[in-house]
Structures are given as C-alpha cells and as structure tokens.
Amino acid sequence: MKSAPALPDAYEAIFTALAHPARRRILISLNFAGGAMSAGQIAGLFGHAWPTTTRHLQLLEAAGLIEHRREGRTRLYRLHAPRLALARDWLAWFERDPATAEEKDDGTGPAPVPIEHRSRQS
Amino acid sequence: MKSAPALPDAYEAIFTALAHPARRRILISLNFAGGAMSAGQIAGLFGHAWPTTTRHLQLLEAAGLIEHRREGRTRLYRLHAPRLALARDWLAWFERDPATAEEKDDGTGPAPVPIEHRSRQS
DNA sequence: GGATTATTTAGCCTATTCGCTAAATAACGC
DNA sequence: GCGTTATTTAGCGAATAGGCTAAATAATCC
Known part of the structure; x- marks a missing residue:
C-alpha cells in the first residue's frame, strides 16, 4: 500500500491494471487461492515468459491491488481487496x-x- | 451496443475505457446530466482539443459504455449503464x-x- | 447560396505498454 | 563451495494510446 497512488490517480492505476486479461486472471487466482501465491505459481498460470508476469505483478502492486512479502527466495503475493x-x-x-x-x-x-x-x- | 465487444473482451475494453480520467469524467457527467449531452457539451468539459474528446467518445462507445444518436448536426451521447x-x-x-x-x-x-x-x- | 456552426476524420508525433531474451542477484541444497 | 532454483532487472522492438493541427463533411441560419 505504501506505493499506491493517491486518489484520484488511484482510479487510473486501478482501472489500467484491470484492463489487461493476464492481470485480471492474477487477481482472480489470488482471490480463489485465499491466502497467497508465489511468483512462480502465478507465472505458471500463463504461457508467456516469467518476466512478463513480473511486469504485470509490479503494475498490480503499484496500483495497490496486491502486495508481496519474501519468504527466503520465494516471493508471496496476496490480494489487497480494499483497493x-x-x-x-x-x-x-x-x-x-x-x-x-x-x-x-x-x-x-x-x-x-x-x-x-x-x-x-x- | 451493436459494436460492443463480446465477453471477455468486453472487460478489457471497459476497464481500458475507465482507465483514463477524461473518460471517467465523461461518464460521470453523462450520469449527472441524466438524459444526454451533445458532443460539443462534452468537449466543453475539457481544455483539450475537441478531436481528442471525439477519440475518447469513440473508445467509450466501442466499449459499449455510451451510445449516440444524431439530431441534425448535433450528436447526442448517453450512458449505457448495463455495461x-x-x-x-x-x-x-x-x-x-x-x-x-x-x-x-x-x-x-x-x-x-x-x-x-x-x-x-x- | 454562402457563411457559420457542429462534428468527425486524417495524419503526425511522442510516450507508454507489453511482449521477448539475456543477464543479474540471491536463496537453497548437497 | 558449487550447482540449482526463484525471481527480478535490463534492454530491445513492435504496437498502441493520446495529444495535436488541418481538412473534410454535413447541418443550420440569414
């Protein structure tokens, strides 16, 4: 949340984030996962290259829609529903x-x- | 509505449309206007050139969020709320x-x- | 009918997005 | 310590978004 834009820039960031199908799928998957998913698990949802997923995750996080924490070398992402x-x-x-x-x-x-x-x- | 994309492409079109502040403002204004607004009235909301507004309106319409009808040389736009x-x-x-x-x-x-x-x- | 007005279209330009591959960084396991 | 694994960063390139001005088209008014 600390990097999430202030309103009304938040709307632009949020709707932009929602505009891409891969990013919507990430949100849906995180929602269904209930807790958290690793970057690798999320990347595994798609046929595209992992760095592409990283890009999407970065954008979702900048919009405040998701957040992550590290556990060793694993990055766990979870939904930030208030956004x-x-x-x-x-x-x-x-x-x-x-x-x-x-x-x-x-x-x-x-x-x-x-x-x-x-x-x-x- | 006849040009609105089928699901799930609709989501991409809709969220993309909502991602720009000018387009959100158009939707808000149409909502508050209650009935319809002319292209000129909508263009008047902004300091940018009228053709820019036309571009935004075209995108909103392609997404199925608004629709228009002609009255003489005036184009009246209104909200399509189901979208x-x-x-x-x-x-x-x-x-x-x-x-x-x-x-x-x-x-x-x-x-x-x-x-x-x-x-x-x- | 000609001037004015309402509006879109066409085309240019800059910035951004989103895909890719290669490389880098760090954690883990043996 | 070295190889493996998890993940991001860096940089490239093609496509698109969104701003602009000029021109075009059509309706309206005097």
Whole structure:
C-alpha cells in the first residue's frame, strides 16, 4: 500500500491494471487461492515468459491491488481487496439515480466523484 | 451496443475505457446530466482539443459504455449503464469469500469469472 | 447560396505498454 | 563451495494510446 497512488490517480492505476486479461486472471487466482501465491505459481498460470508476469505483478502492486512479502527466495503475493473496493464504489455511482443518490449521501458513496472533478483536467 | 465487444473482451475494453480520467469524467457527467449531452457539451468539459474528446467518445462507445444518436448536426451521447454493471459485477466477486460465493451462486454474480478463465490465455 | 456552426476524420508525433531474451542477484541444497 | 532454483532487472522492438493541427463533411441560419 505504501506505493499506491493517491486518489484520484488511484482510479487510473486501478482501472489500467484491470484492463489487461493476464492481470485480471492474477487477481482472480489470488482471490480463489485465499491466502497467497508465489511468483512462480502465478507465472505458471500463463504461457508467456516469467518476466512478463513480473511486469504485470509490479503494475498490480503499484496500483495497490496486491502486495508481496519474501519468504527466503520465494516471493508471496496476496490480494489487497480494499483497493478493488475503491473501483467498485466508483462504479456503484452509476446504479443510482443521481437525484436519489444525493439524498442518500452517507459520506462513503459519493466521495470518489467530486474528487475526480477536481483532478487536473484543465 | 451493436459494436460492443463480446465477453471477455468486453472487460478489457471497459476497464481500458475507465482507465483514463477524461473518460471517467465523461461518464460521470453523462450520469449527472441524466438524459444526454451533445458532443460539443462534452468537449466543453475539457481544455483539450475537441478531436481528442471525439477519440475518447469513440473508445467509450466501442466499449459499449455510451451510445449516440444524431439530431441534425448535433450528436447526442448517453450512458449505457448495463455495461458499467458488468464491470461492477466482475468486481463484486472480490467482496465475497470464495467458498460462500459458490454457495450463494444465483446465476448473476459468478458469471464473469469462469468465462474469464476460458479466455485465450494459453 | 454562402457563411457559420457542429462534428468527425486524417495524419503526425511522442510516450507508454507489453511482449521477448539475456543477464543479474540471491536463496537453497548437497 | 558449487550447482540449482526463484525471481527480478535490463534492454530491445513492435504496437498502441493520446495529444495535436488541418481538412473534410454535413447541418443550420440569414
């Protein structure tokens, strides 16, 4: 998490990370694994070269979606679900009528949206 | 919708679309507009050149997230929320314990995940 | 009908992504 | 200590993304 970008850059990092099928598969596999998977195990999911997987893992970690710890020469990766929840929450805005969404503002749902408006778009 | 990619390519298109801040802003603005916005109105949200906005709109439309109709020389764009729901549902998998998720399979939630596993990853 | 307006298309350019192979680094086992 | 194994780093190259300006196309207005 220490390298995860601050909002709203986080959205860009997260959605970018989710945009590649290999990276989605990594997330799915980590989720199903429940605990952690080694880099080698993850690399074994794919037919492509291991360094390619390393690249993907680095990007997922930079986005804050996964994290790793070392155990000897093995690197164990695991999911960081709160980051995924960020994306989910952002998307949750679109299942509500904007008028009712404002009435139901509980301080958690609408947070992503105004911050996005204030991003460097000028 | 007629040009929207089939699953699981849809995920790539959708998350890619969401990865750029300008495109997220377009979606947010369309959502708040409630009905539709013209290309010019959308372009007016940004300081960048109008053709850049056109590019973003084309990508959003290819991903099935928005659609347009013509009214004379004006092009009106509107949100296609079911596509966003796809992404949300995919992400919804990560808020559940995998074991309980299988027990609660109602035919809507888990659909994105197995299809992803069958994608061309070999 | 010509000028104005709405919008896209075409093409250029720079930066980034994502695949690869080779090399490097470190841990492990005998 | 040396060979093996786990993993990343470095660098290359092709493809793509995303910005731009100029030009094109079509609708609208006077």
